Amino acid sequence: MHTKPKRSDSKSLLLMQNVTGNHRVNDVIATEEGPQTLVGRFMYGPLDMVTLTGEKVDILLMTQPQSGRWVHFDTEVTTSSGRVVYTIPKSKKLATGVYPIKMMVKGDQTSAEAYLTVLPRGMECVVFSIDGSFAASVSIMGSDPKVRPGAVDVVRHWQDLGYLIIYITGRPDMQKQRVVSWLSQHNFPQGMIFFSEGLVHDPLRQKTIFLRNLVQECHIKINSAYGSMKDISVYNMLGLSPSQIYIVGRPSKKYQNQCQFLSDGYAVHLSSLQFGHRTRPKKTSSVRMVLRKGSFGLSAKPDFLCKRTHLRRTMSVQHPDPPCTPNPKPERAQSQPESDQDPGGGGGGGGHGVWGRASIHRGDATP
Numbered sequence: 001m002h003t004k005p006k007r008s009d010s011k012s013l014l015l016m017q018n019v020t021g022n023h024r025v026n027d028v029i030a031t032e033e034g035p036q037t038l039v040g041r042f043m044y045g046p047l048d049m050v051t052l053t054g055e056k057v058d059i060l061l062m063t064q065p066q067s068g069r070w071v072h073f074d075t076e077v078t079t080s081s082g083r084v085v086y087t088i089p090k091s092k093k094l095a096t097g098v099y100p101i102k103m104m105v106k107g108d109q110t111s112a113e114a115y116l117t118v119l120p121r122g123m124e125c126v127v128f129s130i131d132g133s134f135a136a137s138v139s140i141m142g143s144d145p146k147v148r149p150g151a152v153d154v155v156r157h158w159q160d161l162g163y164l165i166i167y168i169t170g171r172p173d174m175q176k177q178r179v180v181s182w183l184s185q186h187n188f189p190q191g192m193i194f195f196s197e198g199l200v201h202d203p204l205r206q207k208t209i210f211l212r213n214l215v216q217e218c219h220i221k222i223n224s225a226y227g228s229m230k231d232i233s234v235y236n237m238l239g240l241s242p243s244q245i246y247i248v249g250r251p252s253k254k255y256q257n258q259c260q261f262l263s264d265g266y267a268v269h270l271s272s273l274q275f276g277h278r279t280r281p282k283k284t285s286s287v288r289m290v291l292r293k294g295s296f297g298l299s300a301k302p303d304f305l306c307k308r309t310h311l312r313r314t315m316s317v318q319h320p321d322p323p324c325t326p327n328p329k330p331e332r333a334q335s336q337p338e339s340d341q342d343p344g345g346g347g348g349g350g351g352h353g354v355w356g357r358a359s360i361h362r363g364d365a366t367p
Contacts, residue, residue, distance in 0.1 A: 019044040019049065019050060020044065020045065021044055021105075021108075022043045022044060022046060022048060022174060022177065023041065023042045023043065023103070023105070023111070023112035024040065024041055024112050024114075024173055024174075024177070025038065025039070025040040025102075025103050025112045025113060025114035026038070026114055026194070026195075027114045027115050027116075027193055027194060028101070028114070028116045028117070029117050029119060029166075029192060030117070030118050030119070030218065031118065031119060031120075031121070031217075031218050031219065032094075032095055032096060032120075034217060034218070035087055036088040036094060036116060037085065037086070037088075038084075038085070038086045038087075038101055038103075038114075038116065039083065039084070039085050040083065040084045040103040040112060040114075041081070041082050041173065042055070042057065042078050042083075042084070042103075042105060043082050047174065048174050051080070052078050052105065053078055053079070053081075053082060054077060054078060055077065055078050055105060055106070055107055056075050056077055056107070057076055057078060057084050057103050057104065057105055057106065058074075058104045058106060059072070059073045059074050059084070059086050059101075059102075059103055060073065060101070060102045060103070060104065061073055061099050061116065062099055063094065063099060065097075065099065073088065073092060084103060095118060096118050096120050097117075097118055098115055098117045099115065099117075100113060100114075100115055101114045101116055115192065117164070119164070119218055119220065121219040122219060122220075122221055123219070123220050123221065124163050124164070124220075124221050124223050125163055125164040125220050125223065126155075126158040126165060126225070126226075127166045127168060127211065127222055127224070127225040127226065127227075127235075128165065128166070128167050128168070128191075128225075129168055129169065129207070129225075129228065129234075130167055130171075130183075131169050131171070131227070131231075132227070133148075133151075133226055133228050133248045134147055134148060134151050134188075135148065136148045136149075144185075145182075147186045148248065148265070148266055149266060150265055150266025150267035150268075150270055151266045152187055152188055152189075153266070153267075153270050154226075154266045155188055155189050158224070159189045159191070161277070163223060164191070164192065164220075165190070165191030165192070166191060166193075166194070166214075167183070167188075167194070168194045168207055168210065168211065169194070169195055169196075170196055170203025170207055171195055171196065172195060172196055173195040173196065173197055175195070176193075179193070179195075194210060204230060204231070207234045208233075208237045208238070211234070212238060215238065222238065222240060222244070223244065224244050224245075224246060225240055225244060225245055225246070226246045226247075226248070227246075227247060228249060229247055229249060229252060229255060231247070232245060232247060232255055232258050232259055235259075236258060242257060243260065245258065245259035245260060246259065246269065247262065248262050249261065249263075250263060
Protein backbone atom coordinates (compact mmCIF):
# COMPACT_ATOMS: atom_id res chain seq x y z
CA MET A 1 0.00 0.00 0.00
CA HIS A 2 1.39 3.39 -1.03
CA THR A 3 1.41 6.30 1.38
CA LYS A 4 1.71 9.97 0.60
CA PRO A 5 5.25 11.32 0.97
CA LYS A 6 5.54 13.50 4.03
CA ARG A 7 8.43 15.65 2.85
CA SER A 8 7.49 19.01 1.36
CA ASP A 9 10.25 18.65 -1.25
CA SER A 10 8.96 15.34 -2.63
CA LYS A 11 7.24 16.93 -5.61
CA SER A 12 10.38 18.57 -6.95
CA LEU A 13 12.35 15.34 -6.54
CA LEU A 14 9.69 13.44 -8.46
CA LEU A 15 9.56 16.08 -11.19
CA MET A 16 13.33 16.09 -11.57
CA GLN A 17 13.26 12.36 -12.32
CA ASN A 18 10.79 12.82 -15.18
CA VAL A 19 11.25 16.25 -16.79
CA THR A 20 14.01 18.85 -17.04
CA GLY A 21 13.70 22.06 -15.08
CA ASN A 22 13.05 25.30 -16.96
CA HIS A 23 13.51 27.63 -14.00
CA ARG A 24 14.45 31.27 -14.51
CA VAL A 25 15.16 34.32 -12.41
CA ASN A 26 14.73 37.80 -13.83
CA ASP A 27 17.65 40.18 -14.15
CA VAL A 28 16.86 43.23 -12.03
CA ILE A 29 17.88 46.87 -12.33
CA ALA A 30 17.25 48.92 -9.20
CA THR A 31 18.50 51.93 -7.23
CA GLU A 32 19.77 52.25 -3.67
CA GLU A 33 16.69 54.24 -2.66
CA GLY A 34 14.00 52.25 -4.45
CA PRO A 35 12.70 48.70 -3.94
CA GLN A 36 15.06 45.85 -4.79
CA THR A 37 12.66 43.07 -5.78
CA LEU A 38 13.73 39.67 -7.09
CA VAL A 39 11.40 37.50 -9.18
CA GLY A 40 11.79 33.84 -10.15
CA ARG A 41 9.59 31.23 -11.73
CA PHE A 42 9.97 27.48 -11.29
CA MET A 43 8.68 25.27 -14.07
CA TYR A 44 9.53 21.88 -15.57
CA GLY A 45 9.62 20.95 -19.24
CA PRO A 46 10.72 23.09 -22.22
CA LEU A 47 7.21 24.53 -22.66
CA ASP A 48 6.47 24.94 -18.94
CA MET A 49 4.42 21.75 -18.85
CA VAL A 50 4.54 21.42 -15.07
CA THR A 51 4.41 24.18 -12.44
CA LEU A 52 6.26 23.79 -9.15
CA THR A 53 3.75 24.91 -6.51
CA GLY A 54 4.05 25.13 -2.73
CA GLU A 55 7.78 24.31 -2.69
CA LYS A 56 10.50 25.99 -0.67
CA VAL A 57 13.11 28.00 -2.57
CA ASP A 58 16.28 29.43 -1.04
CA ILE A 59 17.20 32.98 -2.10
CA LEU A 60 20.92 33.67 -2.22
CA LEU A 61 22.98 36.66 -3.32
CA MET A 62 26.70 37.16 -3.73
CA THR A 63 26.88 40.37 -1.70
CA GLN A 64 30.66 40.56 -2.10
CA PRO A 65 31.24 39.14 -5.59
CA GLN A 66 35.01 39.19 -5.19
CA SER A 67 34.70 36.63 -2.41
CA GLY A 68 32.65 34.21 -4.52
CA ARG A 69 30.53 33.39 -1.45
CA TRP A 70 26.75 33.03 -1.58
CA VAL A 71 24.80 34.63 1.26
CA HIS A 72 21.42 33.13 2.20
CA PHE A 73 18.84 35.93 2.44
CA ASP A 74 15.59 34.03 2.96
CA THR A 75 13.46 31.04 2.00
CA GLU A 76 10.19 31.55 0.14
CA VAL A 77 7.44 29.20 -1.06
CA THR A 78 6.39 29.10 -4.72
CA THR A 79 2.89 30.30 -5.57
CA SER A 80 0.26 28.44 -7.57
CA SER A 81 1.90 29.83 -10.73
CA GLY A 82 5.36 28.68 -9.64
CA ARG A 83 6.57 32.20 -8.82
CA VAL A 84 8.73 33.56 -6.06
CA VAL A 85 8.70 37.31 -5.43
CA TYR A 86 11.10 38.60 -2.79
CA THR A 87 11.79 42.21 -1.86
CA ILE A 88 15.08 42.72 -0.04
CA PRO A 89 14.29 44.23 3.39
CA LYS A 90 15.54 47.71 4.16
CA SER A 91 18.15 46.39 6.59
CA LYS A 92 19.73 44.24 3.86
CA LYS A 93 19.41 46.55 0.83
CA LEU A 94 22.46 46.59 -1.39
CA ALA A 95 24.53 49.57 -2.47
CA THR A 96 25.60 50.47 -6.01
CA GLY A 97 27.07 47.43 -7.74
CA VAL A 98 26.32 44.22 -9.63
CA TYR A 99 25.30 41.19 -7.58
CA PRO A 100 24.72 37.60 -8.75
CA ILE A 101 21.39 36.11 -7.66
CA LYS A 102 20.63 32.43 -7.18
CA MET A 103 17.31 30.80 -6.34
CA MET A 104 17.57 27.13 -5.43
CA VAL A 105 14.75 24.59 -4.98
CA LYS A 106 15.30 22.89 -1.63
CA GLY A 107 13.87 19.60 -2.80
CA ASP A 108 16.00 18.72 -5.82
CA GLN A 109 18.69 21.43 -5.57
CA THR A 110 17.98 22.72 -9.09
CA SER A 111 18.56 26.44 -9.39
CA ALA A 112 18.47 29.47 -11.67
CA GLU A 113 20.69 32.53 -11.69
CA ALA A 114 20.48 36.17 -12.70
CA TYR A 115 21.89 39.55 -11.69
CA LEU A 116 20.79 42.47 -9.54
CA THR A 117 22.35 45.71 -10.78
CA VAL A 118 22.00 48.64 -8.40
CA LEU A 119 22.64 51.83 -10.34
CA PRO A 120 23.50 55.42 -9.49
CA ARG A 121 21.19 58.12 -10.85
CA GLY A 122 21.81 59.06 -14.45
CA MET A 123 23.45 55.79 -15.43
CA GLU A 124 24.03 55.68 -19.19
CA CYS A 125 22.86 52.60 -21.08
CA VAL A 126 22.70 51.27 -24.62
CA VAL A 127 19.69 49.13 -25.55
CA PHE A 128 19.78 46.25 -28.04
CA SER A 129 16.57 44.60 -29.17
CA ILE A 130 17.47 40.98 -29.85
CA ASP A 131 14.59 40.27 -32.22
CA GLY A 132 15.54 40.78 -35.84
CA SER A 133 18.70 42.80 -35.19
CA PHE A 134 21.35 40.24 -34.20
CA ALA A 135 20.44 37.14 -36.20
CA ALA A 136 21.09 37.13 -39.94
CA SER A 137 18.63 34.31 -40.61
CA VAL A 138 15.29 33.06 -39.33
CA SER A 139 14.85 33.40 -35.57
CA ILE A 140 16.97 32.72 -32.53
CA MET A 141 14.79 29.69 -31.84
CA GLY A 142 15.99 28.06 -35.09
CA SER A 143 18.73 25.43 -35.24
CA ASP A 144 21.52 28.02 -35.05
CA PRO A 145 20.83 31.25 -36.92
CA LYS A 146 23.97 33.04 -38.00
CA VAL A 147 24.89 36.21 -36.18
CA ARG A 148 25.09 39.37 -38.28
CA PRO A 149 28.74 40.24 -39.02
CA GLY A 150 30.05 42.94 -36.69
CA ALA A 151 27.13 42.79 -34.23
CA VAL A 152 29.23 41.40 -31.39
CA ASP A 153 31.93 44.01 -31.88
CA VAL A 154 29.45 46.91 -31.83
CA VAL A 155 28.06 45.72 -28.48
CA ARG A 156 31.57 45.30 -27.13
CA HIS A 157 32.49 48.81 -28.31
CA TRP A 158 29.74 50.34 -26.17
CA GLN A 159 30.63 48.10 -23.23
CA ASP A 160 34.29 49.15 -23.47
CA LEU A 161 33.18 52.78 -23.21
CA GLY A 162 31.52 52.02 -19.87
CA TYR A 163 27.86 51.88 -20.88
CA LEU A 164 25.54 49.35 -19.26
CA ILE A 165 24.32 46.95 -21.95
CA ILE A 166 20.60 46.14 -21.90
CA TYR A 167 19.28 43.34 -24.10
CA ILE A 168 15.51 43.31 -24.54
CA THR A 169 13.19 40.95 -26.35
CA GLY A 170 9.47 40.42 -26.77
CA ARG A 171 9.97 36.67 -26.44
CA PRO A 172 8.42 34.90 -23.43
CA ASP A 173 10.69 34.19 -20.49
CA MET A 174 10.26 30.43 -21.00
CA GLN A 175 12.79 30.83 -23.84
CA LYS A 176 15.43 32.41 -21.63
CA GLN A 177 17.77 29.41 -21.51
CA ARG A 178 17.86 29.03 -25.29
CA VAL A 179 18.30 32.73 -26.03
CA VAL A 180 21.05 33.19 -23.42
CA SER A 181 22.74 30.06 -24.77
CA TRP A 182 22.69 31.56 -28.28
CA LEU A 183 24.16 34.85 -27.06
CA SER A 184 26.83 32.95 -25.15
CA GLN A 185 27.68 30.75 -28.12
CA HIS A 186 28.36 33.82 -30.25
CA ASN A 187 30.37 35.60 -27.51
CA PHE A 188 28.09 38.60 -27.01
CA PRO A 189 29.28 40.76 -24.11
CA GLN A 190 27.45 40.21 -20.87
CA GLY A 191 24.53 42.51 -20.16
CA MET A 192 21.17 42.64 -18.46
CA ILE A 193 18.60 40.69 -20.48
CA PHE A 194 14.84 41.14 -20.23
CA PHE A 195 11.97 39.03 -21.57
CA SER A 196 8.20 39.32 -21.61
CA GLU A 197 6.53 37.55 -18.72
CA GLY A 198 4.80 34.71 -20.53
CA LEU A 199 3.06 34.98 -23.89
CA VAL A 200 1.82 38.51 -24.56
CA HIS A 201 -0.49 39.83 -27.27
CA ASP A 202 1.50 43.02 -27.92
CA PRO A 203 5.25 42.51 -27.23
CA LEU A 204 6.16 45.98 -28.55
CA ARG A 205 3.88 47.58 -25.97
CA GLN A 206 5.51 45.46 -23.27
CA LYS A 207 8.96 46.62 -24.38
CA THR A 208 7.82 50.25 -24.25
CA ILE A 209 6.32 49.93 -20.78
CA PHE A 210 9.37 48.12 -19.45
CA LEU A 211 11.92 50.62 -20.77
CA ARG A 212 9.79 53.60 -19.72
CA ASN A 213 9.61 52.23 -16.18
CA LEU A 214 13.40 51.84 -16.12
CA VAL A 215 13.84 55.46 -17.19
CA GLN A 216 11.31 56.79 -14.69
CA GLU A 217 12.03 54.57 -11.68
CA CYS A 218 15.75 53.88 -12.03
CA HIS A 219 16.65 57.21 -13.66
CA ILE A 220 18.71 55.63 -16.42
CA LYS A 221 19.67 57.53 -19.57
CA ILE A 222 19.44 55.67 -22.87
CA ASN A 223 22.30 56.90 -25.02
CA SER A 224 21.55 54.76 -28.10
CA ALA A 225 19.11 52.01 -29.07
CA TYR A 226 19.35 49.29 -31.71
CA GLY A 227 16.69 47.08 -33.26
CA SER A 228 14.59 46.30 -36.32
CA MET A 229 11.98 48.55 -37.93
CA LYS A 230 9.37 47.22 -35.51
CA ASP A 231 11.31 48.80 -32.65
CA ILE A 232 11.23 52.35 -34.07
CA SER A 233 7.84 53.03 -32.48
CA VAL A 234 9.13 51.78 -29.12
CA TYR A 235 12.13 54.09 -29.16
CA ASN A 236 10.08 57.04 -30.42
CA MET A 237 7.71 56.62 -27.48
CA LEU A 238 10.70 56.89 -25.16
CA GLY A 239 11.58 60.26 -26.65
CA LEU A 240 14.80 59.18 -28.36
CA SER A 241 15.93 61.33 -31.29
CA PRO A 242 16.54 59.84 -34.76
CA SER A 243 20.30 60.16 -34.22
CA GLN A 244 20.04 57.80 -31.23
CA ILE A 245 18.08 55.05 -33.01
CA TYR A 246 19.96 52.53 -35.15
CA ILE A 247 17.93 50.14 -37.27
CA VAL A 248 19.20 47.03 -39.04
CA GLY A 249 17.83 46.37 -42.51
CA ARG A 250 17.09 48.05 -45.79
CA PRO A 251 16.23 51.76 -45.58
CA SER A 252 12.55 52.62 -45.75
CA LYS A 253 11.25 55.99 -46.97
CA LYS A 254 8.51 55.80 -44.36
CA TYR A 255 11.02 55.76 -41.51
CA GLN A 256 14.04 57.52 -43.02
CA ASN A 257 13.54 60.63 -40.86
CA GLN A 258 12.94 58.64 -37.65
CA CYS A 259 16.19 56.69 -37.33
CA GLN A 260 19.63 55.85 -38.68
CA PHE A 261 19.56 52.82 -40.98
CA LEU A 262 22.60 50.53 -40.83
CA SER A 263 22.28 49.62 -44.49
CA ASP A 264 26.02 48.89 -44.80
CA GLY A 265 26.05 46.55 -41.82
CA TYR A 266 27.51 46.60 -38.32
CA ALA A 267 31.17 46.56 -39.39
CA VAL A 268 30.89 49.89 -41.24
CA HIS A 269 28.82 51.30 -38.40
CA LEU A 270 31.53 50.31 -35.89
CA SER A 271 34.15 52.23 -37.87
CA SER A 272 31.87 55.26 -37.83
CA LEU A 273 31.38 54.96 -34.06
CA GLN A 274 35.11 54.68 -33.42
CA PHE A 275 35.83 57.74 -35.56
CA GLY A 276 33.01 59.72 -33.95
CA HIS A 277 34.15 58.96 -30.40
CA ARG A 278 37.70 60.07 -31.25
CA THR A 279 36.66 63.38 -32.78
CA ARG A 280 33.66 64.28 -30.63
CA PRO A 281 34.29 67.31 -28.37
CA LYS A 282 33.80 67.05 -24.64
CA LYS A 283 30.24 67.42 -23.43
CA THR A 284 28.65 67.64 -20.03
CA SER A 285 29.78 64.95 -17.62
CA SER A 286 27.90 61.70 -17.48
CA VAL A 287 27.68 58.72 -15.18
CA ARG A 288 28.92 55.38 -16.38
CA MET A 289 29.60 52.14 -14.60
CA VAL A 290 33.19 50.97 -14.70
CA LEU A 291 33.07 47.24 -15.36
CA ARG A 292 35.81 45.06 -16.73
CA LYS A 293 35.48 43.51 -20.16
CA GLY A 294 33.32 40.42 -20.25
CA SER A 295 32.22 40.91 -16.66
CA PHE A 296 29.17 39.39 -14.94
CA GLY A 297 30.35 35.80 -15.62
CA LEU A 298 29.66 33.56 -12.65
CA SER A 299 32.04 30.90 -13.94
CA ALA A 300 34.85 33.43 -14.05
CA LYS A 301 37.09 34.35 -11.16
CA PRO A 302 35.14 36.21 -8.48
CA ASP A 303 37.14 39.43 -8.98
CA PHE A 304 35.22 40.24 -12.16
CA LEU A 305 33.77 43.37 -10.55
CA CYS A 306 35.69 46.46 -9.66
CA LYS A 307 35.42 47.77 -6.12
CA ARG A 308 32.27 49.68 -5.29
CA THR A 309 34.21 52.93 -5.11
CA HIS A 310 34.97 52.51 -8.80
CA LEU A 311 31.40 51.72 -9.77
CA ARG A 312 30.24 55.27 -9.17
CA ARG A 313 32.24 57.91 -10.91
CA THR A 314 31.71 60.91 -13.15
CA MET A 315 33.50 60.94 -16.43
CA SER A 316 33.40 62.89 -19.66
CA VAL A 317 31.59 61.57 -22.68
CA GLN A 318 34.93 61.64 -24.40
CA HIS A 319 36.71 58.37 -23.65
CA PRO A 320 40.00 56.89 -24.87
CA ASP A 321 39.30 54.53 -27.73
CA PRO A 322 40.91 51.14 -28.01
CA PRO A 323 43.93 51.23 -30.32
CA CYS A 324 43.05 50.78 -33.99
CA THR A 325 45.28 48.87 -36.35
CA PRO A 326 45.66 49.76 -40.06
CA ASN A 327 44.64 46.25 -41.04
CA PRO A 328 41.77 45.16 -38.79
CA LYS A 329 41.36 41.47 -38.05
CA PRO A 330 38.69 39.51 -39.88
CA GLU A 331 35.25 39.53 -38.30
CA ARG A 332 35.61 36.10 -36.73
CA ALA A 333 38.87 37.05 -35.04
CA GLN A 334 37.42 40.31 -33.71
CA SER A 335 34.46 38.54 -32.19
CA GLN A 336 36.41 35.94 -30.25
CA PRO A 337 35.97 35.72 -26.46
CA GLU A 338 38.18 37.86 -24.23
CA SER A 339 40.23 34.77 -23.42
CA ASP A 340 41.25 34.46 -27.08
CA GLN A 341 42.03 38.13 -27.54
CA ASP A 342 43.92 38.72 -24.31
CA PRO A 343 45.64 35.56 -23.12
CA GLY A 344 47.57 37.54 -20.56
CA GLY A 345 44.51 38.24 -18.45
CA GLY A 346 43.32 41.67 -17.39
CA GLY A 347 39.68 40.96 -18.16
CA GLY A 348 37.30 39.69 -15.54
CA GLY A 349 36.04 36.93 -17.81
CA GLY A 350 39.24 34.94 -17.65
CA GLY A 351 39.24 31.97 -19.96
CA HIS A 352 35.62 31.09 -19.39
CA GLY A 353 33.98 33.07 -22.17
CA VAL A 354 31.78 36.12 -21.93
CA TRP A 355 28.41 34.83 -20.75
CA GLY A 356 29.08 32.80 -17.62
CA ARG A 357 25.60 32.42 -16.17
CA ALA A 358 24.12 28.96 -15.86
CA SER A 359 20.36 28.78 -15.94
CA ILE A 360 19.74 25.35 -14.44
CA HIS A 361 22.09 23.24 -12.43
CA ARG A 362 22.04 21.02 -9.41
CA GLY A 363 23.64 21.67 -6.06
CA ASP A 364 26.86 23.30 -7.24
CA ALA A 365 26.79 25.70 -4.31
CA THR A 366 25.36 25.65 -0.85
CA PRO A 367 24.03 28.53 1.22
